[in-house]
Amino acid sequence: MAFLSYLISGLGLGSVYAIIALGYSMVYGIAKMLNFAHGDVIMVGAYVSFFAMTLAGLPFVVSALAAVVICTMLGMTIERLAYKPLRQASSLAVLITAIGVSYFLQNAAQLLWGSDTKIYPTILAGAVSLFGGQLSISYLTIVTILTCILIMVVLILFINKTKTGKAMRACSEDKGAATLMGINVNQIISITFAIGSGLAAIAAVLLCATYPSVYPTLGSMPGIRAFTAAVFGGIGSIPGAFLGGLLLGVIETMAKAYISTQLSDAIVFAVLIVVLLIKPTGLLGRKISEKV
Numbered sequence: 001m002a003f004l005s006y007l008i009s010g011l012g013l014g015s016v017y018a019i020i021a022l023g024y025s026m027v028y029g030i031a032k033m034l035n036f037a038h039g040d041v042i043m044v045g046a047y048v049s050f051f052a053m054t055l056a057g058l059p060f061v062v063s064a065l066a067a068v069v070i071c072t073m074l075g076m077t078i079e080r081l082a083y084k085p086l087r088q089a090s091s092l093a094v095l096i097t098a099i100g101v102s103y104f105l106q107n108a109a110q111l112l113w114g115s116d117t118k119i120y121p122t123i124l125a126g127a128v129s130l131f132g133g134q135l136s137i138s139y140l141t142i143v144t145i146l147t148c149i150l151i152m153v154v155l156i157l158f159i160n161k162t163k164t165g166k167a168m169r170a171c172s173e174d175k176g177a178a179t180l181m182g183i184n185v186n187q188i189i190s191i192t193f194a195i196g197s198g199l200a201a202i203a204a205v206l207l208c209a210t211y212p213s214v215y216p217t218l219g220s221m222p223g224i225r226a227f228t229a230a231v232f233g234g235i236g237s238i239p240g241a242f243l244g245g246l247l248l249g250v251i252e253t254m255a256k257a258y259i260s261t262q263l264s265d266a267i268v269f270a271v272l273i274v275v276l277l278i279k280p281t282g283l284l285g286r287k288i289s290e291k292v
Contacts, residue, residue, distance in 0.1 A: 012141035014249020015148035020226030023196030029236035039223020045204030075197025234285025
């Protein structure tokens with residue numbers, strides 16, 4: 001039963017990583033850039049939901065929606081001010097800018113809200129007992145896993161069935177050809193950032209509900225782990241981000257339970273290296289041939 005308990009906990013943690021990784025993969029798949037400020041958007045979402053509940057007295061669901069709205073606007077603002085002027089710049093320039101935006105958000109959070117750790121309110125206390133009480137699954141873990149699955153299904157339907165989703169796929173394949181077909185590439189990239197940032201806010205409230213601490217560097221490690229999950233599953237692939245996030249959560253939880261808490265990160269990255277040595281494009285990634 002202990003193994004099953006760890007597995008379910010790993011799936012819960014992996015679901016949070018998967019939601020964050022979906023934002024990474026969408027932005028990379030369409031804009032072909034790595035938004036390393038994504039983790040700090042998570043931090044902003046955590047603070048917004050925290051203050052919405054503690055200062056404004058709003059319910060959890062309403063505070064989560066407020067975080068989604070603020071993070072969506074923040075993501076579009078970051079894209080417009082920091083990344084859009086670099087559309088034709090080198091990848092290195094965009095990467096340095098993303099790191100700069102990340103540090104800016106962290107320091108702005110320290111100036112606005114202080115560097116002390118704030119305790120996030122308890123959400124969805126209680127658990128479901130199975131097998132005569134031998135296995136206990138928290139309500140929060142169940143909600144987190146179901147939320148991740150729902151987001152995954154909605155995203156796939158959105159990308160495959162809607163006009164905007166098809167435009168996203170066209171931009172991902174060839175921005176030049178998409179422009180010739182009348183698609184507003186800049187608008188599509190802005191929409192992608194908005195969706196990714198909204199997902200970051202959802203991940204923020206679920207992460208803080210699980211680990212109830214809010215501080216300025218909150219999003220750094222979850223952001224790095226989610227990026228690892230996106231690469232693990234095949235960056236640019238939505239199903240790959242989903243699978244990579246779940247597997248990363250399970251591997252991390254099992255490593256902490258059966259090997260070492262201190263070595264869990266090293267084990268996760270070692271598994272990533274092995275996977276990329278065997279399949280450089282990730283588990284569900286595909287090799288893209290470029291015509292010259």
